[in-house]
Structures are given as C-alpha cells and as structure tokens.
Amino acid sequence: MVVGVGVVVVVVVVVGVMVVVVVVVVVVLVVAVVVVVVVAAVVVVVVVVVVVVVVVEVVVVVVVVVVVVVVVVVVVVVVVVGVVVVVVVVGVVVVVVVGVVVVVVVVVTCAPPLFLLERRFVPQKAAVLRPFL
Secondary structure: OHHHHHHHHHHHHHHHHHHHHHHHHHHHHHHHHHHHHHHHHHHHHHHHHHHHHHHHHHHHHHHHHHHHHHHHHHHHHHHHHHHHHHHHHHHHHHHHHHHHHHHHHHHHHHOOOHHHHOOOOOHHHHHHHHHHO
16 A cells, blocks of 8 residues: 555656646747747848838939939030020121121222212212212
8 A cells, every 4th residue: 555655646746747847848839939929020020121111212212313313404404405595695696796797897888979879969079089989
C-alpha cells in the first residue's frame, strides 16, 4: 500500500509537471504567435507607409517638374513674343522713318522750283535762272 501511494504521488507529480510544461509551452506558443502577428502587422504598416510616402514623393516631384516645365515654357514664349513684337515695332518705325526721309529728300531735290509752278510765268526770270536749273 505504501508503494502504491508513492507511485500515485509520483504519477500525480509527473502528470502535474507535464500539465504545467504543456501549459507553459502553449502560453509561449500563443505569445509567440501574438508577437509574430504584431510584428507582421507593424511590418505591413511600415511597408504601406513607406509605399505611400514614396508614391507621394514621386507625385510631388512629378508635379514640381511639370510646374517648372510649364513656367519655363511660358517664360520662353513670353520672351520670344516680346522680342518679336519689339523687332516688328522697331522695324516698322525704321521703315516709316526711312520712308519719310526718302520722300523728303526726293521732294526737296527733284521738285521744280516753285516759280515754275506759278500761273504767271515770266520768261525773263527763266532766262536769268537758267544757269542754275
């Protein structure tokens, strides 16, 4: 009977230890699974945040590049149009001034003396002025 009680005590202790070990292993496994799930969730969140940040940065860079290109094109067009307008205006002014000068020179050098255009032309005046005509 004493041997039977000792065996029962040993079996109970061994089974108790085994139950404790199993419970500890299960708890450790559950904690490990929870840790893995939490770490995986954190990794997913970090990856999503990084992807979003990269996409936002790319979009911002593209928008900045497009804005810079548009501004440069507008400035170039404005400068080119301004230069063309200035050249055209200066050209028109030069043509008008040269035309006026040419007309004045032609009128002054080629016009007949005013006395020849008078209705009362006196031949004596013409004879006197003939060497100068």
